[in-house]
Amino acid sequence: MSNTSYASETLAETIHALRDTRHTPMFTLKCQANILIVLLMAVALLAATSMPSHAEKHGNDLAKIIAGALVIGLIAKTIDDNKDRHKPQPHIPQPQPYPEPVYEPRVPSVCAISIDSNSGDAVTMYSERCLDREGFNYRLPNCARDIRIYGERDRVYSAQCLRDAGFRLDR
Structure with a gap:
């Protein structure tokens, strides 16, 4: 939790004020999907390179080189996107709700x-x-x-x- 102080008179008001300051989970669904894509691309790249190479037409070799370059580019783009997401974002203060005053007759x-x-x-x-x-x-x-x-x-x-x-x- 943050070191921000909140003015409150009861424990319930403090809990209410701090309720919205919880952090989001580390592995969200989007992050898990990105990790899965990277793993699938790495397996595909390993499978493509483990096949024996034959002296075939140059067009087929060129297609393999282009496909490999695309896979490497996608992996690099995914890693770059993850770095951008984990950069510290400028802190925009959220307005905190004021606790309702306790009315005692x-x-x-x-x-x-x-x-x-x-x-x-x-x-x-x-x-x-x-x-x-x-x-x-x-x-x-x-x-x-x-x-x-x-x-x-x-x-x-x-x-x-x-x-x-x-x-x-x-x-």
Whole structure:
């Protein structure tokens, strides 16, 4: 992979950004076809030269020389094409897609209730009734506790419970 740095906030965004930087396979179908052609031409050339030569007409010898020159020319052309293909091409930067921003709904801070615990620490809870009143209409997690506030039944969510469910809390 390249040493290019990408701005991302999660591992999934990094993987998404680097997905298109993979290299193409070394032996593509075109490369394999070129290798096969070169091998076939080499076998044909070996077969043509291994036949015993007879004192025949000069026209037949000339045809063999021309055919051999064509085979050698094709081999040289194929090798030349392979060299051109393996030359480093000028790097044209591809535009990278921007990762989509992660949207975390913000819990209204007016619904925060600070409750003192037995250990002396304050625990922040959020009332379901207040969240409804503030127009917070997102699907809430299943970690609420049923309590009574000023004699009325309500459900409250701990700050950690809402954070774990993907909501943003104001400090």
